Amino acid sequence: MIVMGIDVALGRTGIAVLDNGELAATEVIVTSDKLPRYRRLAVIHQETLDYLAMYEPDIVAAETSASWQRMSGGSRATDEAMSQARAAVMVAVGNWAGHGMRFVELDVNDVRDTLCGYRMASKEQGQANLVARGFVLPVMTVRKRVGGYNLT
8 A cells, every 4th residue: 555645835845655654755846935826836736746646645645734724823824825735735636536546634733642642742753753663764855856857
């Protein structure tokens, strides 16, 4: 079973792919803040489609919007940018869903609770627990694409 987790953001959208519980790949979609927002969203959408086609996941998981809305501190600009980036990913996932894939939304605090035993664990504590469970976390991404161009 192939599971793709997507951590959505306007500047950097992270993707992790698990194949039968083993970390198989990590990717990041990077968009330049020099591009107009509509172009950044188009890049996120297209590259999400590209990665879905490349890895053909059985399940795609992403954070609920409530997760990052709580963490943004109520910043309207941040909420708007994240909502738009998430929409770009969701449309790509919706386009791909006809391939028999399931989509699940996860609350980041539930993930932290599962990994660390408490909901307010830091990102570093979550990473440490993944390593303790045998996951090898990459120091850098395998491949970065900025505005549709590969940077390796």
